[in-house]
Amino acid sequence: MSGITKIAVMRSQLGRVRGLGAAHGGTHHWWAQRLTALALLPLSLWFVLSVLRLGGLPRSAVAHFASHPVNAALLAGLVLATFHHAQLGLQVIVDDYVHHERARMATLLAIRGVAALLGLIALFAIGRLAFSG
Amino acid sequence: MTDTREALMVGRTSDGRLVQRPLSPHLQVYRPQITSVLSILHRATGIALSAGTLLLVWWLVAAARGDAAYAAVAGFVRSPLGILLLFGWTASLWYHFCAGLRHLAWDAGVGYELPTMHRSGRAVLIATAVLTLLTWIVGVAAM
Numbered sequence: 114m115s116g117i118t119k120i121a122v123m124r125s126q127l128g129r130v131r132g133l134g135a136a137h138g139g140t141h142h143w144w145a146q147r148l149t150a151l152a153l154l155p156l157s158l159w160f161v162l163s164v165l166r167l168g169g170l171p172r173s174a175v176a177h178f179a180s181h182p183v184n185a186a187l188l189a190g191l192v193l194a195t196f197h198h199a200q201l202g203l204q205v206i207v208d209d210y211v212h213h214e215r216a217r218m219a220t221l222l223a224i225r226g227v228a229a230l231l232g233l234i235a236l237f238a239i240g241r242l243a244f245s246g
Numbered sequence: 247m248t249d250t251r252e253a254l255m256v257g258r259t260s261d262g263r264l265v266q267r268p269l270s271p272h273l274q275v276y277r278p279q280i281t282s283v284l285s286i287l288h289r290a291t292g293i294a295l296s297a298g299t300l301l302l303v304w305w306l307v308a309a310a311r312g313d314a315a316y317a318a319v320a321g322f323v324r325s326p327l328g329i330l331l332l333f334g335w336t337a338s339l340w341y342h343f344c345a346g347l348r349h350l351a352w353d354a355g356v357g358y359e360l361p362t363m364h365r366s367g368r369a370v371l372i373a374t375a376v377l378t379l380l381t382w383i384v385g386v387a388a389m
């Protein structure tokens with residue numbers, strides 16, 4: 114090998130491994146993103162087909178649909194997987210583009226808060242539909 | 247002190263020389279290619295779908311609250327703005343769905359050869375168009 118370029122880096126290989134980059138963590142997040150993506154494949158397919166069947170029908174049809182335990186469970190699963198997946202995905206984007214540490218943390222907390230709140234509201238709505246329909 | 251990010255930019259050429267590589271495509275410098283355009287589209291549709299959850303939550307809450315609230319959502323979804331948003335949401339979902347499948351295949355170690363990548367990329371675009379159109383044909387017929 115000729116002409117080796119030496120690049121000075123003030124950081125050891127171990128430090129790189131321990132530091133784990135801009136997000137300070139990684140494998141768990143990565144797995145959760147893939148797992149929720151896998152769950153969303155059948156769930157979103159089922160959801161689109163269900164909405165197509167409910168399109169144009171009155172509210173009572175939606176309530177009747179959601180009163181079936183399997184449908185209620187799948188709706189709740191869709192909501193859980195969607196908000197978990199969305200929040201994980203949005204975090205990656207924030208990690209990439211928001212460099213100021215305080216702003217990054219504030220944005221991440223806001224995303225988690227909104228995702229948790231919307232998810233809980235959706236779950237309670239599904240519960241009410243399921244038990245009233 | 248050297249920027250520690252440089253530690254992540256070290257690579258080797260095919261003849262083994264150490265070189266510095268850019269960390270990620272610089273949008274101002276790179277010519278758009280199907281690989282990079284589809285990649286940023288996955289991100290864009292992920293953001294669009296996240297915003298779209300507001301419509302999902304509104305729909306569920308309205309259905310739980312009663313007929314008047316439900317009529318309001320149903321009316322919005324049939325308005326020009328509602329149709330535009332819903333169309334964007336279905337197109338985003340199908341794109342993200344198909345590109346997500348492609349991502350999961352890569353995670354399983356499949357499909358990294360460049361010709362395969364170009365072919366699967368084109369397949370994602372065609373499948374998105376077909377699925378979106380199909381959804382709307384069935385949806386309009388059901389209304």
Ligand code: HEM
Nearest residue numbers: 150153154157199202203205289292293295296343346349
């Ligand atoms: C339909 C099933 C879905 C599949 C198969 C899927 C798959 C994936 C995969 C594999 C990634 C990681 C991509 C990467 O590492 O760059 C991802 C990212 C993401 N997904 Fe999904 N997803 C689905 C649905 C959704 C939904 C419903 C939302 C929002 C409500 C969403 C929001 C996001 C976001 C925000 C990202 C981050 C994008 C980025 O890092 O550039 N996804 N998705």
